[in-house]
Amino acid sequence: MEIYFITGNENKFREFQYFIPDLKRLEIDLPEIQSVNPEEIIKEKIKAALVHKKAGIIVEDTSLFLECLKGLPGPLIKWFMETIGLEGIYELAEKHDNFNAQAKVVIGYSDGENIKFFEGTVRGKIVKPKVKSDFGWDSIFKPDGFDKSFAEMSNEEKNNISMRKIALEKLRDFLES
Numbered sequence: 001m002e003i004y005f006i007t008g009n010e011n012k013f014r015e016f017q018y019f020i021p022d023l024k025r026l027e028i029d030l031p032e033i034q035s036v037n038p039e040e041i042i043k044e045k046i047k048a049a050l051v052h053k054k055a056g057i058i059v060e061d062t063s064l065f066l067e068c069l070k071g072l073p074g075p076l077i078k079w080f081m082e083t084i085g086l087e088g089i090y091e092l093a094e095k096h097d098n099f100n101a102q103a104k105v106v107i108g109y110s111d112g113e114n115i116k117f118f119e120g121t122v123r124g125k126i127v128k129p130k131v132k133s134d135f136g137w138d139s140i141f142k143p144d145g146f147d148k149s150f151a152e153m154s155n156e157e158k159n160n161i162s163m164r165k166i167a168l169e170k171l172r173d174f175l176e177s
Contacts, residue, residue: 001055003023003024003055003056003175004024004026006026006045006049006058007060008027012060013025019165020172020175026049026053028053030045031044035075038063038104039106039117041061042060042061042117043115045059045108046059050112057110060105060107061105063077063103064089064102064137065101065102066101068093068099068100069092069096073089081137086129087129090126090128090129090140099125101124103121103124103141104121104122105119105121105163105166107167118167118171119166120162122143122144122161124142125141125142125144126140127141127142130152131149131152132151133150135150135151139151146161150162
């Protein structure tokens, strides 16, 4: 069965293809429900994708959970970035004097009938943004055990410890078994 990753992001597709070499890319706009549960978001995206293509389907959701906000923004991170920005997210953590956070990727895979979820999580801290990043909130997330944010790391450094890598390894192992 052919397997398609739904994404408009070429870099993300290459990262997925590194773990799943035969993966194909499908660029379609999918509706994204608003939920604090990444699995609900993925389930709806997969249902919508299966209307366009009857095949194996992979979709992903990336979230940032702040302990000081009881897990918000989670999957709603895009809206926090658009409204208060990275500096505003840092200031929220600072005001609460709690910088603990989790970066999480949930990948959903459907064989056309069933959906399986694969999660990767990296714990870390929210930090004041020092460098600009073309990749979301990388400039404010510093993983535990490291002295620099994702944005300050080389691609190789980040990819070796990323939550996406953890989830992709689980997905690859599942597909190979």
